Amino acid sequence: MNAPKTLYDKIWDAHVVDQADDGTCILYIDRHLVHEVTSPQAFEGLRLSGREVRAPKQTLAVPDHNVPTDEGRAEKIEDINSRIQVEALEKNAQDFGIEYYPVDDIRQGIVHIIGPEQGWTQPGMTIVCGDSHTATHGAFGALAHGIGTSEVEHVLATQTLIQKKSLNMKVEVKGELGVGVTAKDVTLSIIGETGTAGGSGHVIEYTGDAIQNLTMEGRMTVCNMAIEGGARAGLVAPDDKTFNYVKGRPHAPKAAAFETACAYWKTLKSDPGANFDKVVTLLASSIAPVVTWGTSPEDVLPITGEVPSPSDFEGPKSDAVERSLDYMGLRPGTRLEDIEVDTVFIGSCTNGRIEDLREVAEIMQGRKVKPGMRAMIVPGSGLVRLQAEEEGIAEQLVAAGFEWRMAGCSMCLGMNPDQLSPGERCASTSNRNFEGRQGRGGRTHLLSPAMAAAAAVTGRLTDVRHLM
Amino acid sequence: MDKFTSLTGIAAPMPLVNIDTDMIIPKQFLKTIKRTGLGVSLFHEMRYDPDGKERADFVLNQIAYRTAEIIVAGDNFGCGSSREHAPWALLDFGIRCVISTSFADIFYNNCFKNGILPVTLPKEQVDQLMRHAAKGANARLTIDLEKQMVTSPDGENMNFDIDPFKKRCLLEGLDDVALTLEKEAEITAFETRHQLAMPWL
Ligand code: SF4
Numbered sequence: 001m002n003a004p005k006t007l008y009d010k011i012w013d014a015h016v017v018d019q020a021d022d023g024t025c026i027l028y029i030d031r032h033l034v035h036e037v038t039s040p041q042a043f044e045g046l047r048l049s050g051r052e053v054r055a056p057k058q059t060l061a062v063p064d065h066n067v068p069t070d071e072g073r074a075e076k077i078e079d080i081n082s083r084i085q086v087e088a089l090e091k092n093a094q095d096f097g098i099e100y101y102p103v104d105d106i107r108q109g110i111v112h113i114i115g116p117e118q119g120w121t122q123p124g125m126t127i128v129c130g131d132s133h134t135a136t137h138g139a140f141g142a143l144a145h146g147i148g149t150s151e152v153e154h155v156l157a158t159q160t161l162i163q164k165k166s167l168n169m170k171v172e173v174k175g176e177l178g179v180g181v182t183a184k185d186v187t188l189s190i191i192g193e194t195g196t197a198g199g200s201g202h203v204i205e206y207t208g209d210a211i212q213n214l215t216m217e218g219r220m221t222v223c224n225m226a227i228e229g230g231a232r233a234g235l236v237a238p239d240d241k242t243f244n245y246v247k248g249r250p251h252a253p254k255a256a257a258f259e260t261a262c263a264y265w266k267t268l269k270s271d272p273g274a275n276f277d278k279v280v281t282l283l284a285s286s287i288a289p290v291v292t293w294g295t296s297p298e299d300v301l302p303i304t305g306e307v308p309s310p311s312d313f314e315g316p317k318s319d320a321v322e323r324s325l326d327y328m329g330l331r332p333g334t335r336l337e338d339i340e341v342d343t344v345f346i347g348s349c350t351n352g353r354i355e356d357l358r359e360v361a362e363i364m365q366g367r368k369v370k371p372g373m374r375a376m377i378v379p380g381s382g383l384v385r386l387q388a389e390e391e392g393i394a395e396q397l398v399a400a401g402f403e404w405r406m407a408g409c410s411m412c413l414g415m416n417p418d419q420l421s422p423g424e425r426c427a428s429t430s431n432r433n434f435e436g437r438q439g440r441g442g443r444t445h446l447l448s449p450a451m452a453a454a455a456a457v458t459g460r461l462t463d464v465r466h467l468m
Numbered sequence: 469m470d471k472f473t474s475l476t477g478i479a480a481p482m483p484l485v486n487i488d489t490d491m492i493i494p495k496q497f498l499k500t501i502k503r504t505g506l507g508v509s510l511f512h513e514m515r516y517d518p519d520g521k522e523r524a525d526f527v528l529n530q531i532a533y534r535t536a537e538i539i540v541a542g543d544n545f546g547c548g549s550s551r552e553h554a555p556w557a558l559l560d561f562g563i564r565c566v567i568s569t570s571f572a573d574i575f576y577n578n579c580f581k582n583g584i585l586p587v588t589l590p591k592e593q594v595d596q597l598m599r600h601a602a603k604g605a606n607a608r609l610t611i612d613l614e615k616q617m618v619t620s621p622d623g624e625n626m627n628f629d630i631d632p633f634k635k636r637c638l639l640e641g642l643d644d645v646a647l648t649l650e651k652e653a654e655i656t657a658f659e660t661r662h663q664l665a666m667p668w669l
Contacts, residue, residue, distance in 0.1 A: 081500070088501055132548070148552035151581070230572065316484070435490070436491075
């Protein structure tokens, strides 16, 4: 009998082209997503060495990181450097025969939102992109991770990557989530538990009933932040929810091919007794709606808590906390619920899907954004935006005082004009609260869409359960 | 890619933990279609005040460290975004080696593609090198990749582990793509098998 395998082992084994004696492998890549910021140098490298894209049909390109989110962008992107990058991507896609969604295409959006949306992301695949949040696609039971630009070039030229296998880690979330607790709270709480380096060298498989009970959108939110926990990738074993989500999408297998694929996809789970090098277990009932207070995603606490003091930590972390409290303009002992915000950002590949917008709409029912606040919603894709408009969510949220933007990464990283000014404080559904991430001197508190909506209503970090 | 064999140079101490790639090179500098020219923007927000003047207290602005080729850093260096602009900026500034207790995965890989050697050492040794680095320009470290050894200014040797394949690529300055394309026949054979096994792909 074969030794029991984890889900990661199975996907890995199915993609090894060649293995050297020291364990270095050439790993085959099924799907490659490309965006404008991390690819120009890779295409330039191809041209300089006279190479072609090996598998253009397995490659999909879209501009998302630096595109403005106003409606005028289809005519002209004002920022010259952004425009050059977007034009370069378009030209590279044309020259090398790659499917491309321009900014005025309804399918345009954040790479990690449109992959699943187009059925491009499927269980059992290997998927890469020059972006660390490629881990998102792991929600389908696909091995998906970010790569650097040299590796982008490597994949374009060879459709493979040189890799060594990571270790297996299991994160189990047991039981049922409480009222007001969402996938975002789960993933942030896991990072709070393991730290940002806790998953280093590992691929995480998320299991347990709390994970299984999440929707596909929720699982994407969880896997999205595997990278913030230091892991190479996150995985959730595919099940009927996964298959139903994929079925019927433009790039999904059709008819009989779907059935064949499904039969294989059903084998994609860790065998009983498979070995995990590291196991972390959380009780769903112990997870509360959370927010971050510092400048690392591990700086997370239940909203009912207080800003900690540097003396609560040891060694270099204590210095880092001192620095981050100074940057964040916060004093130890302040109740998190007393922290006032002036900006609310709802969007990103973590929380820019339709379910996230519905979550916001539900909290905003009969409520308004507090006057004077800047509250923006940036749907993750043109199709998410359209669906929200069709469901009446857009109209409701605009009436409540939100700005309704075009799709893109936007204030998640502030490469486009959507940025915080120095000292501005933002309740954000994105995934990184690093210094300057959303704009130089800007202060970011990460939280769920429901919690972001609550903050929009009150103008401060707020326990969403008070509004339910 | 330039080879990396050995290096003796000034080491700048950066004891902060979790130095992320947004700190190493902020997003406004990612709007480039080139790999070069990023050195002046390295650590931009720590290095310059909002008017663009150098901050005297930032390590790389101090006379002793302006020509540093090595950084000794706190835990989990290079976490966050996958941007290869981070190693490009380090390289463009002149940094060829970073020493820490741990590195984020993607950053670690990216270094090797650009001729930068990331060295992982246990905490006590990193702390010791940090103390040496803090002494300024006379405290030069030597890194010998062939021997996998860091030598401190007082002559102490510290061995480090490194993946043999990555070591060879750095020592010889090899281009991975060309190496992989030597296996072209295997890749084609794999594609045929894979297509048969998963015809829906
Ligand atoms: S939304 Fe943010 S995290 Fe996601 S791909 Fe865009 S910039 Fe990266």
